[in-house]
Amino acid sequence: MRGRIISVANQKGGVGKTTTSINLSACLAEAGKKVLVIDIDPQANTSSGLGIDKQNLPASVYEVIVGGKRLDEAIYKTQVNGLFLLPAKVELAGAEIELIDHEEREFILKSLLVDLKYTYDFIIIDCPPSLNVLTVNALTASDSVLVPIQCEYFALEGLGQLMYTIGLVRKRLNKKLAIEGIVFTMYDPRTNLSSEVVNEVRSNFEEKVYDSVIPRSVRLSEAPSHGLPITMYDPKSKGSEAYKALAQEIIDRKF
DSSP, X not given: OOXXXXXXXXXXXXXXXXXXXXXXXXXXXXXXXXXEEEEOOTTOHHHHHTTOOGGGOSOOHHHHHTTOOOGGGTOEEOSSTTEEEEOOOGGGGGHHHHTTTOTTGGGHHHHHTTTGGGTOSEEEEEOOSSOSHHHHHHHHXXXXXXXXXXXXXXXXXXXXXXXXXXXXXXXXXXXXXEEEEEEEEEEOTTOHHHHHHHHHHHHHHGGGEEEEEEEOOHHHHHGGGGTOOHHHHOTTSHHHXXXXXXXXXXXXXXX
């Protein structure tokens, strides 16, 4: 059976993109799915957040994309049963320049994932917070895009830019690219602004907005420094429960 490839993307930084990539992937795996998370952000925060020492990696997504390494040489088991990681490291920042003369450079990741689609139930790609060749590769390879949105005014601005980018990719590189869904992050029910942002986005995107909302949480912020997803760091926390609910929505959603 063919798995789903989902890019977690937002051109605006600080919206909970990496937190969502780590914890959604872990929750999908804990729900019994076989999951691969691909870190294509040169900051490599998803890699370290899942307990991988990004300073001492013999192989990473960089060596696969630029250096011709085999995928199976760069995929690592994580502490979560059923969750595997294709990590990043800082050298990935130079990939755009190194690939500048590569023919069909936008399709490198897509060609690498052709067979893996039948190995995993879900492939989650954590994208950089910018529109560069790595993000374009992810969107070209994906079935859909999951968009985390922080509950603040400027998030609405960033969402418009991202929808424009998705439209361009759909027109030129991947006609089947869909919006998987929009998830609200860092939600604080005590503020009017959070509620206003939620209402505004729901009125425009309706069924594309998940019911699950990720709360603002100190425990969610602490977990990556321990190299653990929230379900292992504090399984009873509100953040853990929210990501479990999001994972179930994604599993249940007919795509």
